[in-house]
Amino acid sequence: MPRAEVGTPKYLANKMKSKGLQRLRWYCQVCQKQCRDANGFKCHIQSEAHLRQMLVVGENAGRHIADYSSQFQHDFVQLLSRRFGTKRVKANTVYQEFIQDKHHQHMNSTRWVTLTEFVKHLGRTGVARVDETEKGWFLAWIDNTPKALEKQEAALKKERSTMSDEQRERLLIAEQIERAKAEEEEQVASGSGSSGSPPPVEEGLKREDGAEKVVLSLSTKRIAATTTAPSVGLKLNANPLKANPLKRPNIFKTTASGSTPSTSSGTKRPVPPQSAAERLIFEDQERKRRKMERDAA
Template sequence: MAKAQIGTSKYQAKKLKAAGLQKLKYYCQLCQKQCRDANGFKNHLASPSHMGRISNIQTSGQAKTLVDTYSSQFQSEFINLLRINHGTKKINANRFYQEYIQDKEHIHMNSTRWNSLTSFVKHLGKNGIVRVENPDEQEFNLEIRLIDQTQQQVKESREKEMKDDEELNIKLLNDQIKRGRHQEEGARVTPPPPVLPTGPIKLSLKSKKKSTAPKITSIFNQ
């Protein structure tokens, strides 16, 4: 995309957009108040109305709950819109964030537990919600792709089935070995006591080979 020339309407639009983005930082989710700039925001945070709300929340012990609520709302709205707008197609995280904040009612990131889009995106990646790519090794320029949860579930259940089969095979194998050992012990009782002291060792080795070893291979071959 070509860089917008200074003075053109495109340049103005870009500048306005950047200013709008900047303003998001100065929104108080709690009071639902938009401040004009850093100074206004600072004043708001120190204002009696805001301080009153904060101390109410803190005395009622809801501060953590509130951050949790905002965080989970933020995440579910973000993911819903990602699904609607892009499905499982790849998109630049910053570009998509622009789409997300178009909704004036959106939950603002500064009321969540994430302090940057990057940390939020990393959280999504770590929890298997999106696949995160870092094409030019720049932390702030991540690409995301929604992971299809239904496909993921199918994959997981298939893996579980395979694991169950494997466990069943091992159990069967162990049963066979146990049974083999049992037969072996039974066989050891019947022959008359050998005269030579080395006799029993030879005998047990021989019977072990016959009863156990072939069974191991046969189960895996079936």
């Protein structure tokens, strides 16, 4: 039976009957035709026009499904951004407003079978923030437009300018902690993917049982300044300012007054000198002493 011509009573009657939302399972996206019942949809898919369209779509079905999916996502996100903005709203509420348009892109022609899968896809791609509750799935649109980013940056600068130094430092420390956690998770993920060995665990410093104790003392030790007298037995002057550099010491006097070890006969003998010059002086002194003893005898 041919279609009713535009403007005829039959055409108007069909339009009045098809007014409002019909069953999605009786809608043909390829031909963009909405059927009112199962019998009408069965007759449509057996028609020659529908079969020709299906042959065209069958040549590259993946491309047509991808086009339908992108168009559906574009229209859905456009409604979400204009109608609700960045507010958190129930996903089914947005979908009910989306399908109120009779000529909207139907979901049965996309690669998503259910609304839940489509909402999860929006969350994975970063288009919206998605969370699941007992009442169902909720989503909030993420505004990534340049104007919104500039507005957020200006608000952040204003907030940081009014923020105190302590609050700014706490915020900076929190950001550094989050960045360190993210880097650690990435390192763990890369290490687990490359090799099965677990990452090394930092044990810190360990002290052995037999290790020697290290003692640190901050007190200063006084070093006694000791002067060693020469082996000849010369007396050093305690006050160097009073000493006369032109006056030479009497070697014989200092040698005679020096301490000598006691012999078996009770007489004290001087300690033999160490150097060659002192030895000659000592021998000369001994020779004169023996001569004086002989003269006295």
